[in-house]
Amino acid sequence: MPSVLTSPSPPSLAFVFCSLSHAPRTLPLKPSFFLRNSKPLSSFPSSSPSPPSSTRPMSWLGKLGLGFGSRSGISTEASSAIAQGPDDDVPAPGQEFAQFAAGCFWGVELAFQRVPGAIKTEVGYSQGNLHEPTYEDVCTGATNHAEVVRVQYNPQECKYEDLLEVFWARHDPTSLNRQGNDVGTQYRSGIYFYTPEQEKAARESLEKHQKVLNRKIVTEILPAKKFYRAEEYHQQYLEKGGRFGFKQSAVKGCNDPIRCYG
Secondary structure, eight states, rough: OOOOOOOOOOOOOOOOOOOSSSSSOOOOOOOOTTTOSSOOOOOOOOOOOOOTTTSSSSOOHTTTSSSSSGGGGGOOHHHHHHHHOOHHHHHOOEEEEEEEEEESSSHHHHEOOOOOOEEEEEEEEEOSSSSSSSSSHHHTTSOOOEEEEEEEOTTTOOOHHHHHHHHHHHSSSSSEEEEETEEEEEEEEEEESSSSSHHHHHHHHHHHHHHHOOOOOOEEEEBBBBOEEGGGGGTTTTTTGOOOOOOOOOOTTTHHHHHTTO
């Protein structure tokens, strides 16, 4: 598990940060290794019944082959190899994928939903070492997944550079493995490219932003790896109302402040 980081207050930046002033949702007591994250660890919304025990996901320890055996006969090595493979999903004709990690994926997704030319957004997990991870798996910090947003966009309407600007504006890229009170490797900053052109644009963009910051940018720039779509209740979470039921606009061009947890 990553240790809790302590660092000086972030520099005065023109970034949009999530509001973390809301009281947390009442949840059952969690093991102590979950308490470092302010983002609630929930399996399903209260309106949805828990899945039958026979269909519940196996513990991450079991899926890693630690204590409960490997899942479906997949060894630890094979699970990691699958998870570390490239994202082999195919975007719609004439469209492209982009993938970003910038802290809690709820607010990040809404920011990209509002971009003209962004056709579809999905939140999920990537860059880890476990095949088919669940939210609970990722929250342990043991799988090394990042919470990511995958954007499918029309390059005729939206440049990749435009998406990069939204990415930089949405979070503090100088904060290692944390955004606000959300702490852990799953909240790291990352740009995951699909093409050499995306990689070049990402590195040039990082260099440009580093020149105006007085702290080192810790954003990782790596090839996009297998994308695991998060549970359905995470998808368009804030547009659907978030934890408090207050829907936030995903209309293209909307610049209303984003309440990260709803």
